[in-house]
Each structure stands twice: as structure tokens, then as C-alpha cells.
Amino acid sequence: MSQTNLGIIVVGAGNVGGYWLDNFAPELPVGAEIVAIVRSTRYLTNCQGNVSNWREDFSNTTQHSPADALAVILQQLEACSHPHKVVLDLTADERIRHHYTDWIAAGAHIISANKYAGASSNQDYQKLRAALQQHQRHWLANTTVGAGLPIQAAIQERLRGNDTIHKISGLCSGSLSWILRQFQASDKAFSYWVKQAAELGYTEPDPRQDLGGHDVARKLTILAREAGWTIDPNDVQLQSLVPPELRQVDLSQFWQQINKLDAYLQPWLETDSAKPMDYLGTVALTNGQLTANAELTSFAADSLFATVRTGDSAFQIYSDHYCEGPLTVQGPGVGAALTASGVHSDVLTLFSELNS
Amino acid sequence: MSQTNLGIIVVGAGNVGGYWLDNFAPELPVGAEIVAIVRSTRYLTNCQGNVSNWREDFSNTTQHSPADALAVILQQLEACSHPHKVVLDLTADERIRHHYTDWIAAGAHIISANKYAGASSNQDYQKLRAALQQHQRHWLANTTVGAGLPIQAAIQERLRGNDTIHKISGLCSGSLSWILRQFQASDKAFSYWVKQAAELGYTEPDPRQDLGGHDVARKLTILAREAGWTIDPNDVQLQSLVPPELRQVDLSQFWQQINKLDAYLQPWLETDSAKPMDYLGTVALTNGQLTANAELTSFAADSLFATVRTGDSAFQIYSDHYCEGPLTVQGPGVGAALTASGVHSDVLTLFSELNS
Incomplete structure (x- = not known):
């Protein structure tokens, strides 16, 4: 040969x-x-x-x-x-x-x-x-x-099996997941954990790339396209965890005023505070209409998304054939x-x- | 073309x-x-x-x-x-x-x-x-x-990425999983749920095929071979849930004496009775030595295997690259x-x- x-x-x-x-x-x-x-x-x-x-x-x-x-x-x-x-x-x-x-x-x-x-x-x-x-x-x-979790392969396999995908959800930001879980397990402020994450190198140099959901929007766009859907990344509705007044300032000003994150997020973070919370991305095609969004979401304590290890990524595919329960792929999803x-x-x- | x-x-x-x-x-x-x-x-x-x-x-x-x-x-x-x-x-x-x-x-x-x-x-x-x-x-x-969950594809993908797999674990018997979960959520006997499962068509015509672990052994063998390991299915150590005196009798006698299951399993089913329990198959290569076994196993309530939906299959791959946490694939794993x-x-x- x-x-x-x-x-x-x-x-x-x-x-x-x-x-x-x-x-x-x-x-x-x-x-x-x-x-x-x-x-x-x-x-x-x-x-x-x-x-x-x-x-x-x-x-x-x-x-x-x-x-x-x-x-x-x-x-x-x-x-x-x-x-x-x-x-x-x-x-x-x-x-x-x-x-x-x-x-x-x-x-x-x-x-x-x-x-x-x-x-x-x-x-x-x-x-x-x-x-x-x-x-x-x-x-x-x-x-x-x-980072190589076989989520795209799982989508391709569904299409090859003539299945029709309806929805893909995922915890796809390792940095947001880490910050939110540390925050919920402690009595320290949210902004404290953002600083920790940045020091550990878990966030982008400007953590607003993570906190604004842009990274999640990119991943949802890639998965939606893998499923054969037409999407513009601007179509993804993002809940930004960055207060409006900190979105345009330069990075050093952002760090100076980092405490403003806490008051801004207070209403969300107190909702269902007993329940595990994470930043969930979802893209779905319903009656020919594509919707995509990413936001803080709380889960029942025994749900899969609540039990995912800190820092792991997890994705669920709902389809004609995976309708009673989703097909799930999860595991460590970051790292060189x-x-x-x-x-x-x-x-x-x-x-x-x-x-x- | x-x-x-x-x-x-x-x-x-x-x-x-x-x-x-x-x-x-x-x-x-x-x-x-x-x-x-x-x-x-x-x-x-x-x-x-x-x-x-x-x-x-x-x-x-x-x-x-x-x-x-x-x-x-x-x-x-x-x-x-x-x-x-x-x-x-x-x-x-x-x-x-x-x-x-x-x-x-x-x-x-x-x-x-x-x-x-x-x-x-x-x-x-x-x-x-x-x-x-x-x-x-x-x-x-x-x-x-x-049933088409991309577990074999995930193993192939690991090998293609020059990763080395150490261990594969799985809840791979939908029928055993269903019986054990129904049993644990009720005050009815284990044998009652075996009868129910058989009536619903969840078991093989002779449920001893499921209860003996033979179906799990076959799946472990297939996964181990996918990982490139040499295995004989007889090498899989199985915990049979069938009492010795019912293993050789004909099927009608098995049904007549089905209650014997309950006394036989009592010691296992009472262990850690507060914890979710399932029938877990594991195959691992350690220092060149292959081990494979399947047995009743209890899990921490917040572990992934404990939160799997009844009837779902779930598999975990541990490898050089997935060492901190496993790569997990789960979802409905049975059905035409x-x-x-x-x-x-x-x-x-x-x-x-x-x-x-």
C-alpha cells in the first residue's frame, strides 16, 4: 500500500x-x-x-x-x-x-x-x-x-443513524463552572473566586471573556453547526455576569472595581441557593425555529449536571431516539x-x- | 464519483x-x-x-x-x-x-x-x-x-489520540439496573421485581441470563477487545445473583422457587442499604495484568453511577489523559x-x- x-x-x-x-x-x-x-x-x-x-x-x-x-x-x-x-x-x-x-x-x-x-x-x-x-x-x-471529549463525534453518529436532534445542552465553561462551585461551597464572595481563578490561570487574561459567556456562545455555535443547523453566534442569547458599567472599562479598572460583581449577581445567586447552580448553554431546534442561550441555571441535587465534577464539561443530546433520556458525554474538558x-x-x- | x-x-x-x-x-x-x-x-x-x-x-x-x-x-x-x-x-x-x-x-x-x-x-x-x-x-x-451509545467510538478515539486506557467501568445491564432500582425504592422483595421485569419483557426469556451476569460479561469482553486487550470471556469474574441450587434446574422450577433469590441476596442487599446499589462491570489493565469482574456495588449518593436514570447504561473510561476524572458516556442503552x-x-x- x-x-x-x-x-x-x-x-x-x-x-x-x-x-x-x-x-x-x-x-x-x-x-x-x-x-x-x-x-x-x-x-x-x-x-x-x-x-x-x-x-x-x-x-x-x-x-x-x-x-x-x-x-x-x-x-x-x-x-x-x-x-x-x-x-x-x-x-x-x-x-x-x-x-x-x-x-x-x-x-x-x-x-x-x-x-x-x-x-x-x-x-x-x-x-x-x-x-x-x-x-x-x-x-x-x-x-x-x-478538548477532545467525543461530543462532536456523538452528534455525527446520531446524524449517520438518521436520527433527528432536537436539543443540545452543556456545561461547557470549565472556568465558570469552577468559580460557581467554589463560590457555592464557601462563604466567600463571588468576586473573590474570580480573582482566584484568574491567578490560577483558569480564566482568559481578561476574565470578562468567560464571565460574559462569549466562550460558551462559541462552543454552542460549533455544536449547532455540527448538528447541521444554521446559526450566527450573535443569535446566542447570553446572560453576562459582568455588570454593565464594567463591560467597557479597561482591564485594570475592571480589577479595581471587581467587587461590583457581587451586588450585580446577588439576585441570581440567591435564587434557589440551596440548589447547585452552573452556567448552562442550550441550543434547540423547535418547529424549525432555532434558539440558543446561556445563563445561570440551578439543578436538582440529584440531576446529572449537579453531580458533574468541578471543572468537567458535560453535554446532553436530545433526539428522536434519545427522547426518554438524553445521550450524555462528560469528563475533563480542558487542558493542553x-x-x-x-x-x-x-x-x-x-x-x-x-x-x- | x-x-x-x-x-x-x-x-x-x-x-x-x-x-x-x-x-x-x-x-x-x-x-x-x-x-x-x-x-x-x-x-x-x-x-x-x-x-x-x-x-x-x-x-x-x-x-x-x-x-x-x-x-x-x-x-x-x-x-x-x-x-x-x-x-x-x-x-x-x-x-x-x-x-x-x-x-x-x-x-x-x-x-x-x-x-x-x-x-x-x-x-x-x-x-x-x-x-x-x-x-x-x-x-x-x-x-x-x-445499543449505539458511542462508547466503542470513544475508546477508538482515545487510542487514535495515542492515549493509554487503564480501566473501563460500566452499568451495562438495563434489566439488572431496573430490577435493583425498583427493589431499592420499594418495600417489595427482590424476586417480586424479577417477576415484574420478566413480565414487562425487560429480561431474557430465562432471566438467569441477566441475573447470572453473562450478558455483562459479554459486554465487558467486547469493550476490552475494543481497547486492544486480549481477553477470554471466561476470565470475567461474575457475581451470580442466582442461588447455586437454581442455576441448573429447568425454567419452570426456577420460577416455582424464585423466592429463594431473596434469602440468597439478603447479605449483599443489606450492605450499605442506604446507598444506591447497582451491578457494575469493570475491566482493567494494571502492570500488564488484565482483570475483569462484575458484581453488586454500592455508590455514594452523589456519584455519577448513582444518579444514572433507571434503565440507562453508563460507561467510564480511565486513561493517561482522563486520569483526574473519567470520560463518561451514558444514556438509554436498550431498545429496538x-x-x-x-x-x-x-x-x-x-x-x-x-x-x-
């Missing part, structure tokens, strides 16, 4: 990219090799699969990425003589998705750990899909929700190791599809 | 087979068609994809299956001129697995809802694998555990509709692989 010769361009070598390069790149099958690693400031080329010293090689390289580092990737793609090529977007950078269609036109498949392409506006998303269709390229992104493992699974899936 | 021309031979048209023929066969893609339906007593041939009146056609057919009805399938395979062919084993008949290798040698792929091939002795299982390898044929069986939907997913997966 002939071996697919797959050239891999890795974009981003931070938490996830670094973990993948250290732990999974050495396990690539024969016929797949890394040809370039691109970061925002510098890049490595002609790797010829040997990336065992990539950190040292980076510090020695003189190849500075130009102002538009992303143009480097296109150059690399055009120089790449492998029969197949793939760009791994392992960054969390919103700008990168704008270049996907150019890379696809240059012959690349795409694997994303980055959520922004899957959660872009409906118009941009349709353009991306059209480019993939036109150039017959694959796009895999199983780690964009739940899980995400890198899921990325590697995508790489091997692509490799096997190209080889079949 | 050329269309795979796939001839489908359906074996069994009872609960699952009947549901699939009624609801999913009409949805087969162009290029896939049913060429024969074989039951134990009669069979239909030359269906040419038109099975909309299969029940009526069966009552009109004069094609009686011979003493060995399974020989009919081999005849049908040899007569089938489609470039690809697949046998769907939708029965629950233990004898059928013995014919898989002949069908594979005759060019068939296999899709099983029937658990017996996946849970056969290690020797027979290796023979089947060797035949598949030799003839380059596919065998799909995603409905043999949890779910199983038929999962079978259809297997058919479409095979069709797509043949077409790629």
Missing part, C-alpha cells in the same frame, strides 16, 4: 502546540512529517520531520516572521512538495481564521484547536465551507469543544494534554482518510 | 431487524440495496432493494429455510453479483457467529447487532480477526454494547429503535468507507 506523504505546518507552539510537538509529533506515522512551525515572531522551515529540538532551534533561528506572520504559512504551503498538506491551527488567535480559505486554495487541509473559525459569523462560515467543497479539502476540529491528544487523533484520522 | 454497489443480506427480522427494515431500509443511499432477508424458517431473495412489503412477502413466500438456515446465506452471497456485499446479523442467536468466517471468505463484510461474535472465546475471536485481515473485510458492531439506528449508522459508515 502506498504511503500518504503528508506535510504538516504547525501554527502556534504555546500550551497546546508545545505539548503536541513534545509528546505527539514523535509518534507521527511514516509518511507524515512536520515541514514548518510558525509562531507570531519567528518560524522554522525545512524541519523534515525532525522537531525533537524545536525549542532550541527556535532560539537559534534568524527567520523572523514578517509583520503579517500568516503570509509565511502561505509561502510554506506553496513551497511544500508533499502530495498532501495540512495546517494545524493550535493558536487561540482570532485573526488566524481569516486566512483559512487562502490556505485551502493553496491545497491545505485544516485541523483546528482554535475555536474562532467554527464560531465565525454565518457568512464567513459558509464561505469556509464553500472553499472546502470547491477544493475537496478536509477540516477537522474535534478539540474545539470539550487532552487538547493535544485530540489534535493528534484528528491528524491520524486525516492521514487515514487520505490513505484509504 | 462512482457509486459503491453494495448488496445487503439481512439475517433476522425480529425486534431489531423488523425496526430497521421498516424505518431505515427505505433510507438507504443509492448504490446500496437489500438482496435477501433470511429468518430461521423462511427467506426472501431477489428483493432488489424493494422491501416495503417484506412482512407480507414473507407470509407469501414458499422458500423454506433448510435445516441449516445459515447455509442459505452462503448461497445468497455466492449468487450476489454486487461488487460489495455485507451480512447484517440482527439476531440474538449464539449459533450464527460460527458462520462469520465462511461468509467473510465468500467476500462479505459483516455488521453485527448480535453480541456473540465479539464475546466469543479468545481462540474463536482471533480466527475471526485473521479471516477479516486475510480477506480485507470490515466488521462493524457499534450496537453490541449500549436505538439499536436499529446504530446499525444504520454502521451501514452508512461501511458504505462511505467502500466509496472513499
Whole structure:
């Protein structure tokens, strides 16, 4: 059997990219090799699969990425003589998705750990899909929700079984879940736990990305699209946990006035205070009408969502066939190791599809 | 793109087979068609994809299956001129697995809802694998555990991500789960709930198949093999809920003496009686040593296994990457509709692989 010769361009070598390069790149099958690693400031080329010293090689390289580092990737793609090529977007950078269609036109498949392409506006998303269709390229992104928990695979499997999905719900923000659970188990203020979470690195550098629900909206958008639904991320109704007066101020002012969170959230957090509460995202198609929202929700103490471990993600699918009870997938849904493992699974899936 | 021309031979048209023929066969893609339906007593041939009146056609057919009805399938395979062919084993008949290798040698792929091939002795299982390898044929069986819950897919995904699985646990007997939960929520005897379950059709015709743990052992065997482990189903240590004196007697005597269950189980059922209890199967590989067992187990009230809905199946995977908390898949795991939907997913997966 002939071996697919797959050239891999890795974009981003931070938490996830670094973990993948250290732990999974050495396990690539024969016929797949890394040809370039691109970061925002510098890049490595002609790797010829040997990336065992990539950190040292980076510090020695003189190849500075130009102002538009992303143009480097296109150059690399055009120089790449492998029969197949793939760009791994392992960054969390919103700008990168704008270049996907150019890379696809240059012959690349795409694997994303980055959520922004899957959660872009409906118009941009349709353009991306059209480019993939036109150039017959694959796009895999199983780690964009739940860090590789097989929730997207579960949705695909339902569709393949001619099932009709009605609703997908999930606890999909590890940071909000951690903050809310710590808060409920203690007598400290909500704002105290936001500060703790930020110090532990559980939130985005600006925790308003988490507290505003934007991350949850992106994940709901990705899951809804996986279910075949047309959605614009702006359609997701979000309950922001950030008081209006803190939404536009700069980050240092936000931190100075962090206590304002407590008074703002008081009415919600006191409702059903005996019951476990979390930030639940839901997207549903009812009589052809799509609704999506995310908000503080309290659960019966013995419900599944109430018993999920702190920091775990959990998703439920309701469908024609899972109507009496939902299909549930849950488990740890964050972290570089899980995400890198899921990325590697995508790489091997692509490799096997190209080889079949 | 050329269309795979796939001839489908359906074996069994009872609960699952009947549901699939009624609801999913009409949805087969162009290029896939049913060429024969074989039951134990009669069979239909030359269906040419038109099975909309299969029940009526069966009552009109004069094609009686011979003493060995399974020989009919081999005849049908040899007569089938489609470039690809697949046998769907939708029965629950233990004898059928013995014919898989002949069908594979005759060019068939296999899709099983029937658990017996996946849970056969290690020797027979290796023979089947060797035949598949030799003839380059596919065998799909995603409905043999949890009726299509994506537990086998989750295990495959872990392996594809270079993860190492250490342990798989599950509530995998819907009937035992139902009986134990009804019992614990009531003041009626355990034997009363066994009778109720049998009347409702939740158990095998001989409920000792469920109460003895044999069904759980088969599912553990299938999951362990999916994880790449070598296991013989006899290696599974089972706690039988049937008193020794009732294990060999005939079925009517078992029913006459059913009350003996209660005294036999008393010591177990009284242990931790405040805690929810279920019949838990576990298979684990520790330092190269495989252990598998299934037994009555009590859970903390807020643990996931305790909060699973009655009749749901639930599985947990512990691995290098899911070590802090397990990856969990749960949901309704029994029933003809779910199983038929999962079978259809297997058919479409095979069709797509043949077409790629």
C-alpha cells in the first residue's frame, strides 16, 4: 500500500502546540512529517520531520516572521512538495481564521484547536465551507469543544443513524463552572473566586471573556453547526455576569472595581441557593425555529449536571431516539494534554482518510 | 464519483431487524440495496432493494429455510453479483457467529447487532480477526454494547489520540439496573421485581441470563477487545445473583422457587442499604495484568453511577489523559429503535468507507 506523504505546518507552539510537538509529533506515522512551525515572531522551515529540538532551534533561528506572520504559512504551503498538506491551527488567535480559505486554495487541509473559525459569523462560515467543497479539502476540529471529549463525534453518529436532534445542552465553561462551585461551597464572595481563578490561570487574561459567556456562545455555535443547523453566534442569547458599567472599562479598572460583581449577581445567586447552580448553554431546534442561550441555571441535587465534577464539561443530546433520556458525554474538558491528544487523533484520522 | 454497489443480506427480522427494515431500509443511499432477508424458517431473495412489503412477502413466500438456515446465506452471497456485499446479523442467536468466517471468505463484510461474535472465546475471536485481515473485510458492531451509545467510538478515539486506557467501568445491564432500582425504592422483595421485569419483557426469556451476569460479561469482553486487550470471556469474574441450587434446574422450577433469590441476596442487599446499589462491570489493565469482574456495588449518593436514570447504561473510561476524572458516556442503552439506528449508522459508515 502506498504511503500518504503528508506535510504538516504547525501554527502556534504555546500550551497546546508545545505539548503536541513534545509528546505527539514523535509518534507521527511514516509518511507524515512536520515541514514548518510558525509562531507570531519567528518560524522554522525545512524541519523534515525532525522537531525533537524545536525549542532550541527556535532560539537559534534568524527567520523572523514578517509583520503579517500568516503570509509565511502561505509561502510554506506553496513551497511544500508533499502530495498532501495540512495546517494545524493550535493558536487561540482570532485573526488566524481569516486566512483559512487562502490556505485551502493553496491545497491545505485544516485541523483546528482554535475555536474562532467554527464560531465565525454565518457568512464567513459558509464561505469556509464553500472553499472546502470547491477544493475537496478536509477540516477537522474535534478539540474545539470539550478538548477532545467525543461530543462532536456523538452528534455525527446520531446524524449517520438518521436520527433527528432536537436539543443540545452543556456545561461547557470549565472556568465558570469552577468559580460557581467554589463560590457555592464557601462563604466567600463571588468576586473573590474570580480573582482566584484568574491567578490560577483558569480564566482568559481578561476574565470578562468567560464571565460574559462569549466562550460558551462559541462552543454552542460549533455544536449547532455540527448538528447541521444554521446559526450566527450573535443569535446566542447570553446572560453576562459582568455588570454593565464594567463591560467597557479597561482591564485594570475592571480589577479595581471587581467587587461590583457581587451586588450585580446577588439576585441570581440567591435564587434557589440551596440548589447547585452552573452556567448552562442550550441550543434547540423547535418547529424549525432555532434558539440558543446561556445563563445561570440551578439543578436538582440529584440531576446529572449537579453531580458533574468541578471543572468537567458535560453535554446532553436530545433526539428522536434519545427522547426518554438524553445521550450524555462528560469528563475533563480542558487542558493542553487532552487538547493535544485530540489534535493528534484528528491528524491520524486525516492521514487515514487520505490513505484509504 | 462512482457509486459503491453494495448488496445487503439481512439475517433476522425480529425486534431489531423488523425496526430497521421498516424505518431505515427505505433510507438507504443509492448504490446500496437489500438482496435477501433470511429468518430461521423462511427467506426472501431477489428483493432488489424493494422491501416495503417484506412482512407480507414473507407470509407469501414458499422458500423454506433448510435445516441449516445459515447455509442459505452462503448461497445468497455466492449468487450476489454486487461488487460489495455485507451480512447484517440482527439476531440474538449464539449459533450464527460460527458462520462469520465462511461468509467473510465468500467476500462479505459483516455488521453485527448480535453480541456473540465479539464475546466469543479468545481462540474463536482471533480466527475471526485473521479471516477479516486475510480477506480485507470490515466488521462493524457499534450496537453490541449500549445499543449505539458511542462508547466503542470513544475508546477508538482515545487510542487514535495515542492515549493509554487503564480501566473501563460500566452499568451495562438495563434489566439488572431496573430490577435493583425498583427493589431499592420499594418495600417489595427482590424476586417480586424479577417477576415484574420478566413480565414487562425487560429480561431474557430465562432471566438467569441477566441475573447470572453473562450478558455483562459479554459486554465487558467486547469493550476490552475494543481497547486492544486480549481477553477470554471466561476470565470475567461474575457475581451470580442466582442461588447455586437454581442455576441448573429447568425454567419452570426456577420460577416455582424464585423466592429463594431473596434469602440468597439478603447479605449483599443489606450492605450499605442506604446507598444506591447497582451491578457494575469493570475491566482493567494494571502492570500488564488484565482483570475483569462484575458484581453488586454500592455508590455514594452523589456519584455519577448513582444518579444514572433507571434503565440507562453508563460507561467510564480511565486513561493517561482522563486520569483526574473519567470520560463518561451514558444514556438509554436498550431498545429496538436505538439499536436499529446504530446499525444504520454502521451501514452508512461501511458504505462511505467502500466509496472513499
